[in-house]
Amino acid sequence: MLNNDCVFCKIIRGEIPSSKVYEDDVMLVFKDIEPKAKVHLLAVPKDHFKLLSEADDGRAAALSHMLSVIPSVAAENGCAGGYRLIINQGDDAGQTVFHLHIHILGGEQLPW
Numbered sequence: 001m002l003n004n005d006c007v008f009c010k011i012i013r014g015e016i017p018s019s020k021v022y023e024d025d026v027m028l029v030f031k032d033i034e035p036k037a038k039v040h041l042l043a044v045p046k047d048h049f050k051l052l053s054e055a056d057d058g059r060a061a062a063l064s065h066m067l068s069v070i071p072s073v074a075a076e077n078g079c080a081g082g083y084r085l086i087i088n089q090g091d092d093a094g095q096t097v098f099h100l101h102i103h104i105l106g107g108e109q110l111p112w
């Protein structure tokens with residue numbers, strides 16, 4: 001299910017533009033609009049939920065699929081030298097978009 005007020009749902013529906021690098025039935029990967037590394041992609045499920053704690057079996061399967069696809073998408077988009085995945089969860093992590101997303105950061109040596 002998508003959400004009418006969510007920026008990532010709007011991107012999934014094509015209502016606002018994005019720089020897509022990968023799409024299938026389950027997920028979309030696009031460039032972050034404010035990149036925090038030379039390569040900064042966002043992988044999102046085509047299902048609106050905020051937290052891993054909301055993942056039922058179907059959502060867990062979608063997340064597993066995303067993790068299986070991310071290595072090749074990352075390698076093909078400038079992260080052959082490695083990359084970092086981040087999933088911000090809730091206020092203390094600074095989550096600003098309440099549609100679960102996996103940050104893919106790379107393209108350079110990342111500071112820890």
Ligand code: AMP
Pocket residue numbers: 007018031032033034035042087088094095096097098
């Ligand atoms: P988070 O802080 O984990 O919720 O990250 C949300 C990310 O979404 C930030 O890195 C934003 O730069 C990014 N973002 C917000 N709006 C857009 C957009 N329209 N297109 C691409 N990335 C976006």
Ligand code: ZN
Pocket residue numbers: 002003006007008009010047048049098099
């Ligand atoms: Zn959404």
